[in-house]
Amino acid sequence: MTANDRRRTALVTGASAGIGTAFARHLAAEDHDLILVARRADRLAELASELHRQHGIRAEIITADLSDPAAPAAIVHRAAELGMPIDILVNNAGLSAGTKFSDTPWDSVAAELQLMVTAVTELIHRVVPAMKAQRWGRIVNLSSLAAVSPPGEGLLYTGIKSYVLNMSQSLDMELKPFGIHVTALCPGFTHSEFHDVMGTRDAADRLPGFLWQQPEDVVREGWAAVSAGKPVCIPGVVNKVSAAAMRPIPGRIGYFLGRTLNPFK
Numbered sequence: 001m002t003a004n005d006r007r008r009t010a011l012v013t014g015a016s017a018g019i020g021t022a023f024a025r026h027l028a029a030e031d032h033d034l035i036l037v038a039r040r041a042d043r044l045a046e047l048a049s050e051l052h053r054q055h056g057i058r059a060e061i062i063t064a065d066l067s068d069p070a071a072p073a074a075i076v077h078r079a080a081e082l083g084m085p086i087d088i089l090v091n092n093a094g095l096s097a098g099t100k101f102s103d104t105p106w107d108s109v110a111a112e113l114q115l116m117v118t119a120v121t122e123l124i125h126r127v128v129p130a131m132k133a134q135r136w137g138r139i140v141n142l143s144s145l146a147a148v149s150p151p152g153e154g155l156l157y158t159g160i161k162s163y164v165l166n167m168s169q170s171l172d173m174e175l176k177p178f179g180i181h182v183t184a185l186c187p188g189f190t191h192s193e194f195h196d197v198m199g200t201r202d203a204a205d206r207l208p209g210f211l212w213q214q215p216e217d218v219v220r221e222g223w224a225a226v227s228a229g230k231p232v233c234i235p236g237v238v239n240k241v242s243a244a245a246m247r248p249i250p251g252r253i254g255y256f257l258g259r260t261l262n263p264f265k
């Protein structure tokens, strides 16, 4: 049986909240089977049964901590045991440390890098051979508007998301000839649990409403972009204008702005 004869399967990391939950809902409504990955099993199980009930799709959960170096291999192994080929990978799980680099214990820094750099890259590396063999695949990597913004003082987040943006484009160039689209999705401020986890909820709530998007809108535009084969997607008019305005900022001015304008310092 080829990928064209069966319902396609999407693996969504970070499906227990925010943008990941919205991706799961969107892909289920488009008749995809799902593998939902995160640490909070109760939330994943609830979402899986809701989406199975609503859309008749198969939805399985894999409980995993993606800051554990063993997680990507274990996840791909479990998907194979479930008999679910990963046709679509949504590399979404992520967070930003709420403390400055030098105040953060090394174990937490290493966990942040493992979660958002190594696990993201390793999951792609592990699913690409089968996608190449079937000559079809879709990969969405959550970058951020932060990737094209001035660096945030003491945060690895902007550097990490710049890596994801750059890496996605490189892999899209390599894999497009095999029918695999890779898209870096770069949202701006999006309603989710992100700022609760980071400890910046009060500062986030003081930002004007027009800067914010709903996760469903981010996902709709991101999924349309990967389907159309666009390597980069900056969702929403406000974010597109912000990105265009920031692009010509010279490095030294960007450095100054990063130090002075960060609302989450």
Ligand SMILES: NC(=O)c1ccc[n+]([C@@H]2O[C@H](COP(=O)([O-])OP(=O)(O)OC[C@H]3O[C@@H](n4cnc5c(N)ncnc54)[C@H](OP(=O)(O)O)[C@@H]3O)[C@@H](O)[C@H]2O)c1
Pocket (backbone or CB within 6 Å): 013, 014, 015, 016, 017, 018, 019, 020, 037, 038, 039, 040, 041, 064, 065, 066, 067, 092, 093, 094, 095, 096, 115, 142, 143, 144, 145, 186, 187, 188, 189, 190, 191, 192, 193, 194, 195, 197
């Ligand atoms: N919200 C924004 O303003 C914004 C803007 C630009 C980019 N982004 C990016 O969008 C992505 C999704 O963020 P969000 O806004 O939806 O945040 P969120 O609501 O906090 O959701 C984050 C998801 O990541 C999962 N996760 C975190 N650490 C994990 C770990 N160690 N192992 C496995 N799963 C883990 C969480 O699940 P568990 O806690 O259950 O494990 C949760 O499902 C992130 O990559 C973020 O950087 C967000």
